[in-house]
Amino acid sequence: MLTMLGSPRRCCDGVTRRETLKAGALSMLGGFGLPQMLAAEEAGLVGHAKAKNVIFLFLLGGAATQDMYDLKPEGPSETRGEFQPIPSNVPGIDVCEHLPQFAKWAHRTAFIRSINHKAGCHNCLPCYTGFDLMPPDQHPRDTDPPSMGSVCEYLNAGRKNLPDYVYMPVWLGWGQAFRRSGPYGGFLGKRFDPLTTECTPFYDKDSFAPLPGNPQIVRGAPALPNSSLQDGMTVDRLNSRRTLLQQIDDQRKQAEKRLAVASYDRNQQRAFDVLTSSKLRTAFDVSLEDPRTVDRYGKTLFGNSTLIARRLIEQGVRFVNVTWDLFWGPVNVDYDAWDTHVKNFHILKNNKLPGFDQTYSALMEDLDARGLLDETLVVVTSEMGRTPRINGNSGRDHWTNCYGSLLAGAGVRGGTVYGASDSQAAYVKDKPLRPADLNATIYRCLGIDPETRVSDHAGRPVEIGQGGQVIEEVLA
Numbered sequence: 001m002l003t004m005l006g007s008p009r010r011c012c013d014g015v016t017r018r019e020t021l022k023a024g025a026l027s028m029l030g031g032f033g034l035p036q037m038l039a040a041e042e043a044g045l046v047g048h049a050k051a052k053n054v055i056f057l058f059l060l061g062g063a064a065t066q067d068m069y070d071l072k073p074e075g076p077s078e079t080r081g082e083f084q085p086i087p088s089n090v091p092g093i094d095v096c097e098h099l100p101q102f103a104k105w106a107h108r109t110a111f112i113r114s115i116n117h118k119a120g121c122h123n124c125l126p127c128y129t130g131f132d133l134m135p136p137d138q139h140p141r142d143t144d145p146p147s148m149g150s151v152c153e154y155l156n157a158g159r160k161n162l163p164d165y166v167y168m169p170v171w172l173g174w175g176q177a178f179r180r181s182g183p184y185g186g187f188l189g190k191r192f193d194p195l196t197t198e199c200t201p202f203y204d205k206d207s208f209a210p211l212p213g214n215p216q217i218v219r220g221a222p223a224l225p226n227s228s229l230q231d232g233m234t235v236d237r238l239n240s241r242r243t244l245l246q247q248i249d250d251q252r253k254q255a256e257k258r259l260a261v262a263s264y265d266r267n268q269q270r271a272f273d274v275l276t277s278s279k280l281r282t283a284f285d286v287s288l289e290d291p292r293t294v295d296r297y298g299k300t301l302f303g304n305s306t307l308i309a310r311r312l313i314e315q316g317v318r319f320v321n322v323t324w325d326l327f328w329g330p331v332n333v334d335y336d337a338w339d340t341h342v343k344n345f346h347i348l349k350n351n352k353l354p355g356f357d358q359t360y361s362a363l364m365e366d367l368d369a370r371g372l373l374d375e376t377l378v379v380v381t382s383e384m385g386r387t388p389r390i391n392g393n394s395g396r397d398h399w400t401n402c403y404g405s406l407l408a409g410a411g412v413r414g415g416t417v418y419g420a421s422d423s424q425a426a427y428v429k430d431k432p433l434r435p436a437d438l439n440a441t442i443y444r445c446l447g448i449d450p451e452t453r454v455s456d457h458a459g460r461p462v463e464i465g466q467g468g469q470v471i472e473e474v475l476a
Helices: 017-022 034-042 102-108 125-129 148-155 235-255 259-276 278-283 291-297 301-315 344-369 435-445
Strands: 053-059 085-087 094-096 109-115 165-168 319-324 376-381 403-409 416-418 428-430 453-455 461-463
Touching (some): 053 301, 053 344, 102 109, 102 403, 109 428, 109 435, 125 148, 125 435, 148 165, 148 435, 165 301, 278 301, 301 319, 344 376, 403 435
Parallel strands (some): 165 319
Antiparallel strands (some): 453 461
């Protein structure tokens, strides 16, 4: 017998959420498959998904949003910063002077200025999962709640050649040799982890050596892991080898039905699909793009990753993460990223803001020109913000009490501002939000009920939205 989990509250059309879940058959994994979801939508049992896919731009380190799109020019000198506001294309919404191209997309963007949490600095679990209690440390655990991208993988019960969730450019924390929690399958299992790319970041060799407060522009491009066949290995030979493996696997499956085996099977299938899927490999080949398009995105790791994100959603990937990562562990290229304890304004003016401005505007232009902006949700966020007070090194330190995020494109009522920080961007003045509220809103745009429940390791039903409330005011 299948138990339907979920809130019994009724929607505006009189259908309960529990009945909505019943509208689609659950898969053997307990997931609500996309084909069934679409069938239920046609029957009028679930709301229409405004967004078919998500591009999630994650600024690791904690972006100083008060120096980007929540400036306080009238604040005291010790907090207001060095940058001046400029008008966007929406009257009443100003942005930083170093984001002139971003300013042209305010009419498609919702500015959220009141996010806060108490889950600790650099903790990435809240922004990916909505879970905002203080963890014992920041390493991933198999008891963590699943990320939004992993939920998208879980809910698609049907086998497909492409993953629903791709993470670029490297696993979170690689640049510090410190694996951070957040973008994983958690208690759903490793089989719902993202397909994570690899890269070799570098900087222009005629430039100065990267130092704290003086980062370099990070070059490079993400690549599929193990995406080339060994010498002498053809796809036909690989298929023959796989057929033999399947025969062995069939015998093994009769004897072993454990969850770990299921995880192994899915990862093995994904590895094979990476090798044989021309659609996936083509999406990563930016040489197929017009060189002028590559130039518009910026020949940087963030620019190339974002361009590939657009190409991936065109091929059918549903949730693509692009992280602006920090690199001072395996390679020393950008010590600071968005963690600007030293020379905050120098770093933002000469490195971070011009790069973000160029890449974000190129992405929005491309999505709009290709008819994809009305079906793609673009999210920009960090795991925290920066202190209102400028420290003795002209930097801003860690701060989780108030910061901002952006939503743009599909399902979003552009040209809107939600919430407000106080006069120093220190604390929330109006309409406080949890990261879970932002996540619930992303789920809603995707047509996924954030109150949908899945079972954790102990069999307890857990809401995928972690109790977050949809921000209705920013939705179209």
